[in-house]
Amino acid sequence: MKRASAGGSRLLAWVLWLQAWRVAAPCPGACVCYNEPKVTTSCPQQGLQAVPADIPAASQRVFLHGNRIVHVPAAGFRACRNLTILWLHSNALARIDATAFAGLALLEQLDLSDNSQLRSVDPATFHGLGRLHTLHLDRCGLQELGPGLFRGLVALQYLYLQDNGLQALPDDAFRDLGNLTHLFLHGNRIPSVPERAFRGLHSLDRLLLHQNRVARVHPHAFRDLGRLMTLYLFANNLSALPAEALAPLRALQYLRLNDNPWVCDCRARPLWVWLRQFRGSSSELLCSLPPRLAGRDLKRLAATDLEGCAVASRPSHPVWTGGPANEEPLGLPKCCQPDAADKASVLEAGSPASAGNALKGRAPSGDSPPGNGSGPRHINDSPFGTLPGSAKPPLTVLRPEGSEPPGPPTTGPRRRPGCSRKNRTRSQCRLGQAGSGGGGAGDSEGSGALPSLACSLAPLGFALVLWTVFGSC
Numbered sequence: 001m002k003r004a005s006a007g008g009s010r011l012l013a014w015v016l017w018l019q020a021w022r023v024a025a026p027c028p029g030a031c032v033c034y035n036e037p038k039v040t041t042s043c044p045q046q047g048l049q050a051v052p053a054d055i056p057a058a059s060q061r062v063f064l065h066g067n068r069i070v071h072v073p074a075a076g077f078r079a080c081r082n083l084t085i086l087w088l089h090s091n092a093l094a095r096i097d098a099t100a101f102a103g104l105a106l107l108e109q110l111d112l113s114d115n116s117q118l119r120s121v122d123p124a125t126f127h128g129l130g131r132l133h134t135l136h137l138d139r140c141g142l143q144e145l146g147p148g149l150f151r152g153l154v155a156l157q158y159l160y161l162q163d164n165g166l167q168a169l170p171d172d173a174f175r176d177l178g179n180l181t182h183l184f185l186h187g188n189r190i191p192s193v194p195e196r197a198f199r200g201l202h203s204l205d206r207l208l209l210h211q212n213r214v215a216r217v218h219p220h221a222f223r224d225l226g227r228l229m230t231l232y233l234f235a236n237n238l239s240a241l242p243a244e245a246l247a248p249l250r251a252l253q254y255l256r257l258n259d260n261p262w263v264c265d266c267r268a269r270p271l272w273v274w275l276r277q278f279r280g281s282s283s284e285l286l287c288s289l290p291p292r293l294a295g296r297d298l299k300r301l302a303a304t305d306l307e308g309c310a311v312a313s314r315p316s317h318p319v320w321t322g323g324p325a326n327e328e329p330l331g332l333p334k335c336c337q338p339d340a341a342d343k344a345s346v347l348e349a350g351s352p353a354s355a356g357n358a359l360k361g362r363a364p365s366g367d368s369p370p371g372n373g374s375g376p377r378h379i380n381d382s383p384f385g386t387l388p389g390s391a392k393p394p395l396t397v398l399r400p401e402g403s404e405p406p407g408p409p410t411t412g413p414r415r416r417p418g419c420s421r422k423n424r425t426r427s428q429c430r431l432g433q434a435g436s437g438g439g440g441a442g443d444s445e446g447s448g449a450l451p452s453l454a455c456s457l458a459p460l461g462f463a464l465v466l467w468t469v470f471g472s473c
Helices: 002-024 266-277 430-434 441-471
Strands: 032-034 040-042 061-063 085-087 109-111 134-136 158-160 182-184 206-208 230-232 254-256 287-289
Parallel strands (some): 040 061, 134 158, 182 206, 206 230
Antiparallel strands (some): 032 040
16 A cells, blocks of 8 residues: 555656646746646746747746836737736837737736827727736826727726827727726826817716816716716816716715816806806815915805906907906906906997896896806806896986985986075976876886976076066067
8 A cells, every 4th residue: 555655656757747747848938837736837027128939838927027028029928828918027028919919819918008108009900819807908108099999898897098298189099898897097198188089988987087188078078977986187288177077977975176276267157056056075176266276275165255247348358357456367268357447347248338228037146157168158048147128327206395316427428407495486496396106117108208308498487577577678
């Protein structure tokens, strides 16, 4: 029994040695090959300038990072049908053949980061990688994302594109990535977020867009991101953000919008309302303009701080409302500008000015501002309400009998002075005073004209009396 047991142990050791030899025998000279926990070929930081030609076909993991590899050829990994992890980061890659990863149907992780000379990737490079769940393309100097670059990557969950030179987000670039949970786009040169940029990302949990040049976000850009929990847009060029864009983010918990040049005027009102209802964590939104609100947090402003929206009939001469008189436009658009004039005196260009031109039917402060249509805007589109149909000043209420007559109005057409106590008697102006006794509002205009008529005829009546008295003599 002892001899049989010893023979079995020797046989097992021999089989294990043969298995290890089969893996280790073809191992490239600069690499280390082992088969536990997975069959691995590891060649980091060996000064390699090309992909080794004799990588064992049974390799499940290949580590080639930290070398000086410039080119990944079409047949570089064709024999590695079992490959699940491939690291090529921190090399000098400038070109990857379109079919370099063809046949790697089991590949799950591909790291191509830190290759600043890569610049562009052929749109067919990742086709066929149906099991890939992590793709690193960060710090590669990429200028653009070719059409269909991520087509067919249905299992992808993590996509790293940060710290490149991307200058645009193409429409439907991520449409096939229905299982993507993390998308890193920070540290690029992206100027705007178009409507179809994130179409199809129904599982996205984290979207990082900070440290770009984003100045505009389309109101429907985040329509498919109902599961998004983290959104970073800080350190961009945003002066406004439509609340409509944030409305679909029902699961949002972390929002960072700091370090943007926010303009806290009427356009910020919808965002202010949305932030007051948001129950997650959000950063400060420090106002840059207008100057009277500079440095203040938009979230902590009162509703009255965001008033001052006015209609500019001419872009070069905006109408201002509210705020100190010495403030300048400072490049603000026509929507909101501060001014010393009262909100009630905002008039459409060309309409006569008057002290009685108060706005009627003023909308409550919670109403949203008018839309930014391209057509001409009427003064009645103002959020303060509509103007009266006539610009004439209101009629002056007549004083009781025996009091001093009212002085001339401050604005409007000048009127002839009425009778003074020296050139009229009570009987001569009695007709005019009779109309002021208890007439209603509809009689005020007629009663106001009678005193003027009576008093203007008083000198003629006085001359007639004198002629009658002395004429007989």
